[in-house]
Amino acid sequence: MIKDIYLIQDSHTDIGYTNTQGRILRWYSAFTRQAIVIAENDPAYRWTCETFIQVEQFWQHADENWRQRFIKLVQAGRIGLSANWANFNELPDEDVFAALAQRSRCFADEHKLPLNTAVMADINGCPLAYARALVNAGITMLLTHVNSWHGRVLQQKRMQPFWWDLGNGSKLLVYYNEHYHLGNELGFFPGAEANATNFSEPFVAFDDDVLNRRLPAYLQELEQAGWAHDFLIVTGSGLITDNSPPSDSVTGRISRWNTDSAHTVKVHMVTASDLREIIATRTSALPTYSGDWTDWWADGMAADPEGTMLYRQAQRERRWLSAAAKAFPKATVDLHSLDTALGLYAEHTYGHCASLTSAWNPLVQQLHVRKLGYAAEAADLSDCLGEKAAEAFGYGSLAYNRPLRFVVVNPHDVDLAQLVEIELDTCEVQAHRLSKTFAVVDSLTNQVLPHQPAQSLRGGVKVLAQVSVPARSTRELFIRKSPVDLVQPLEITGTYSDGRREPASSKVVSTFVESNHGYLTWDNVGRLIAWGDRKSGRDISRSPDKAFVLEMNRSPAAKEVGPQFTGRAGMGENRQAVNSQHFTAKPSGFRRLGSGPLFDVVGIDYEAPGFELLKSEWTVYREMPMVDVEVICHKIGTWDSENIYCPLPFTAGDKSAFWIDRGWAMRPWQDQLPGSMTDFYGAQEGIAWCADGFGVAVAMLDSHLVHCGDLNYRARRLMGDKNLSATPDQVHAWLMTNYWETNFSAELGGFYSFRFRVGWGAHLAEPEAALRWARLATAGLKAFRQAK
Numbered sequence: 077m078i079k080d081i082y083l084i085q086d087s088h089t090d091i092g093y094t095n096t097q098g099r100i101l102r103w104y105s106a107f108t109r110q111a112i113v114i115a116e117n118d119p120a121y122r123w124t125c126e127t128f129i130q131v132e133q134f135w136q137h138a139d140e141n142w143r144q145r146f147i148k149l150v151q152a153g154r155i156g157l158s159a160n161w162a163n164f165n166e167l168p169d170e171d172v173f174a175a176l177a178q179r180s181r182c183f184a185d186e187h188k189l190p191l192n193t194a195v196m197a198d199i200n201g202c203p204l205a206y207a208r209a210l211v212n213a214g215i216t217m218l219l220t221h222v223n224s225w226h227g228r229v230l231q232q233k234r235m236q237p238f239w240w241d242l243g244n245g246s247k248l249l250v251y252y253n254e255h256y257h258l259g260n261e262l263g264f265f266p267g268a269e270a271n272a273t274n275f276s277e278p279f280v281a282f283d284d285d286v287l288n289r290r291l292p293a294y295l296q297e298l299e300q301a302g303w304a305h306d307f308l309i310v311t312g313s314g315l316i317t318d319n320s321p322p323s324d325s326v327t328g329r330i331s332r333w334n335t336d337s338a339h340t341v342k343v344h345m346v347t348a349s350d351l352r353e354i355i356a357t358r359t360s361a362l363p364t365y366s367g368d369w370t371d372w373w374a375d376g377m378a379a380d381p382e383g384t385m386l387y388r389q390a391q392r393e394r395r396w397l398s399a400a401a402k403a404f405p406k407a408t409v410d411l412h413s414l415d416t417a418l419g420l421y422a423e424h425t426y427g428h429c430a431s432l433t434s435a436w437n438p439l440v441q442q443l444h445v446r447k448l449g450y451a452a453e454a455a456d457l458s459d460c461l462g463e464k465a466a467e468a469f470g471y472g473s474l475a476y477n478r479p480l481r482f483v484v485v486n487p488h489d490v491d492l493a494q495l496v497e498i499e500l501d502t503c504e505v506q507a508h509r510l511s512k513t514f515a516v517v518d519s520l521t522n523q524v525l526p527h528q529p530a531q532s533l534r535g536g537v538k539v540l541a542q543v544s545v546p547a548r549s550t551r552e553l554f555i556r557k558s559p560v561d562l563v564q565p566l567e568i569t570g571t572y573s574d575g576r577r578e579p580a581s582s583k584v585v586s587t588f589v590e591s592n593h594g595y596l597t598w599d600n601v602g603r604l605i606a607w608g609d610r611k612s613g614r615d616i617s618r619s620p621d622k623a624f625v626l627e628m629n630r631s632p633a634a635k636e637v638g639p640q641f642t643g644r645a646g647m648g649e650n651r652q653a654v655n656s657q658h659f660t661a662k663p664s665g666f667r668r669l670g671s672g673p674l675f676d677v678v679g680i681d682y683e684a685p686g687f688e689l690l691k692s693e694w695t696v697y698r699e700m701p702m703v704d705v706e707v708i709c710h711k712i713g714t715w716d717s718e719n720i721y722c723p724l725p726f727t728a729g730d731k732s733a734f735w736i737d738r739g740w741a742m743r744p745w746q747d748q749l750p751g752s753m754t755d756f757y758g759a760q761e762g763i764a765w766c767a768d769g770f771g772v773a774v775a776m777l778d779s780h781l782v783h784c785g786d787l788n789y790r791a792r793r794l795m796g797d798k799n800l801s802a803t804p805d806q807v808h809a810w811l812m813t814n815y816w817e818t819n820f821s822a823e824l825g826g827f828y829s830f831r832f833r834v835g836w837g838a839h840l841a842e843p844e845a846a847l848r849w850a851r852l853a854t855a856g857l858k859a860f861r862q863a864k
Contacts, residue, residue, distance in 0.1 A: 080307040086126040090318035108134035111322045120327040124156040128180040156347025158195040162423040166374040166758025170205040170739035181213040196220040197256040200227040201371030205739025217249045217352040221256035227372025231751035241366040259312020263287035266325040270316040367748040379820035383451035385778040393458035400487040403548040407468040414457045421450035435822035472863020480555035481862040486545035493544040502535035516541045519552035528672040593701035602663035602680035619725040631717040644817035649792040713825020717815040721808040729767040741843040748795040762850025771840030775850035777831040781810035
């Protein structure tokens with residue numbers, strides 16, 4: 077029998093959903109001041125800062141008087157802290173998760189404040205990498221309020237406490253709970269009652285008896301459903317809205333309930349910090365689960381492919397800077413501002429609640445641009461911090477007559493043999509009077525390195541040179557000019573280091589491309605027929621004709637607000653309607669784009685409804701088992717609900733296991749919490765197939781979402797479903813979506829590029845090695861121009 081209810085009041089962090097991002101962030105400071113005043117005047121009142129960004133905002137705008145009043149109330153247990161910096165989507169990697177989780181720990185330790193709990197709300201899961209980061213920050217309990225809109229709770233249970241085995245020797249006590257506004261629906265908060273999900277009363281002015289009507293019936297319902305514990309945790313807000321201020325009337329309603337002799341259940345207003353010991357002493361023999369906790373809302377950010385691309389670029393640069401600081405302390409830079417920008421873009425809210433139904437509204441558009449601005453800011457900061465770190469290696473900014481000398485840096489703990497990119501501005505090609513036959517030379521050995529130029533923006537040139545650099549070390553290169561003083565454009569198709577203009581035996585013949593490690597064959601319209609490994613003779617693609625050929629489903633609706641909203645809302649767990657139309661792009665042409673000593677480039681044109689331009693460019697490397705594929709498109713905008721997928725039909729053999737980089741090597745449909753979502757996953761950098769001493773890895777540079785299984789409309793399958801095989805039979809990169817009826821973008825029109833890097837071979841046979849390759853293949857070596 078339920079004896080106690082522990083009631084929390086907080087403000088749900090939803091930055092941008094109800095108003096502009098800047099205004100909401102300032103509100104958090106005001107809400108905290110309001111809570112301080114209420115708590116000082118009412119000894120029974122408790123306030124919880126749901127996320128740590130709320131504390132940061134308060135601290136930034138508070139004078140010393142407000143700060144000391146806040147500290148005093150936290151120390152007294154009247155205001156509670158949460159280690160969760162924000163309610164995140166699945167874009168951050170484990171480094172960003174760790175950096176943001178440590179902010180709350182540093183603050184609590186500096187001011188001698190209690191901190192043992194992370195509060196999370198709205199989102200439907202929690203990446204294992206983030207749970208580990210929280211435990212490393214000293215957190216022992218996760219309280220999460222699931223919003224199962226377009227998703228489900230674990231194991232079909234409305235709420236449940238359990239132990240989460242994190243797989244690294246640590247455990248986290250988890251209490252996943254009902255919606256964060258359940259307290260409003262039950263009637264605990266006068267003037268802020270609600271009917272949204274659990275109660276069917278019409279929206280009318282509520283009376284003081286609403287709690288007496290609703291709470292007993294709710295408790296009876298839970299006990300009949302088999303709730304096994306003698307307590308509940310309930311959360312609500314001062315107003316029935318996200319980003320809500322506190323209210324001072326809640327303790328009065330609690331007091332009236334508790335003093336009514338008819339009520340055997342007592343209500344206690346607490347902070348989240350109180351709950352760890354309450355649960356630990358009130359529960360026994362809790363189940364223990366292991367694996368990742370996938371988020372039903374992870375697909376939302378695919379509505380902003382442009383911002384996601386910028387975010388992943390910045391995060392990749394952050395990983396490199398972090399590695400450089402460890403290997404070369406002189407290259408250390410302050411990542412705090414970059415982490416803030418990354419955190420703000422990765423906060424689960426994208427835009428206004430009316431983002432679809434009033435997409436043309438100036439406020440809606442302002443929020444959209446500002447959210448994109450966080451990703452742009454992160455990308456800009458990462459560029460600037462990269463230049464600052466490069467100064468430790470002798471880097472010099474653009475200047476007249478800079479020498480053609482470069483330092484290649486490997487900050488990682490493994491030796492790397494890769495292509496490194498050397499940038500030459502268009503004006504420098506002429507200023508240095510470079511000819512077609514210049515050489516890239518190793519300064520230490522005076523060895524001429526294989527290289528190949530490629531066109532860059534503004535008519536400049538990027539030179540790709542093949543370099544080997546030991547772990548945590550550097551290598552100096554220089555460009556030696558031709559003895560013939562010719563001033564003319566460089567040969568973009570490439571030259572050998574000995575000056576030969578064309579390869580002696582080009583291996584690009586019509587629609588067949590062969591390197592020293594692999595071969596690819598297309599038919600005359602651009603349909604891929606075969607993709608294999610030369611050494612073993614293996615096929616690395618199960619269905620080569622589908623590789624990187626875009627697929628789309630579209631759910632048409634009348635061009636009116638009502639059908640657009642209700643149609644999407646009715647999709648529920650499916651991300652398409654029952655009448656969804658499916659399209660597959662059709663290859664329409666094969667083109668040879670370039671050939672050289674290091675790589676060959678071919679292009680494929682496609683035709684597909686909804687695209688004005690659709691093509692792919694394939695770079696096949698001669699001396700490495702690696703192919704780059706760039707899918708380029710101009711998507712025509714439409715208000716209809718659309719999903720764009722890119723098939724990745726790879727295999728390492730008949731017994732291939734499929735793995736995703738989620739900060740650890742995770743197998744979909746196997747390494748998950750029971751009852752969790754199995755359709756799609758946020759990948760930190762790449763994916764891999766491994767079996768029988770062989771592996772295939774794919775680095776996803778610009779997109780993060782991986783869809784597993786077929787694309788059909790059907791009932792969704794949860795972890796543990798008997799219909800799930802050991803390994804997904806289909807894998808797609810989910811590039812774009814606009815199916816959400818709120819928060820995310822209403823249409824997908826625009827120019828986009830999605831880049832992938834595919835590698836294969838025996839060196840990728842183990843999943844950790846394959847996924848590490850995916851990371852280092854895109855953020856391994858960097859070359860910095862020398863100042864002198």
